[in-house]
Amino acid sequence: GEDVEQSLFLSVREGDSSVINCTYTDSSSTYLYWYKQEPGAGLQLLTYIFSNMDMKQDQRLTVLLNKKDKHLSLRIADTQTGDSAIYFCAPQGKQAGTALIFGKGTTLSVSS
């Protein structure tokens, strides 16, 4: 089955860029998602990238996909204290309706 790895913690200063990395094993992943979870809350879809893309930018968020290395990253520009949360990488399988497989999540801590 799919295995997703993320570093557990990242600490940055307000205004800096944050880069959260993820590696996965299933090369057939069609869509790859990034979710944000604040304490005690559900998951908020941040962005996603289709597997035939290398990069996707959405305001402060930039997703890079290296399909050959099965590496996905999320860059948050001008990180704010409100960005402090857990970020989950979640590739999805090839078939429509396939559940997402989540990494353990990266806890981003932003200090002012």
Next chain:
Amino acid sequence: GAVVSQHPSWVICKSGTSVKIECRSLDFQATTMFWYRQFPKQSLMLMATSNEGSKATYEQGVEKDKFLINHASLTLSTLTVTSAHPEDSSFYICSARDPGTSGSYEQYFGPGTRLTVT
């Protein structure tokens, strides 16, 4: 984006009782919904896939007689934790895919239900 709701958001029950959690897609029809559980400071673990009008598909290690799933309509799936025990205390999250979003496999998550079994 599409909205998924869950009810209740928080429930405390006594050991041995059953608890039902509802997951609703509010502005779209979902033929497939997913149930996850999350322990504190851990990732989401897929429990089962709920299919409208048919039996749920459970992941390995998940007891289907303990976690009853019913997907009676295109907008509602329910998860019933039967004879709950303290080790069932967890954060239960559902998700649903919006098939109406063309070409997209976006999945939307409910806000979660915190279950505490005393």
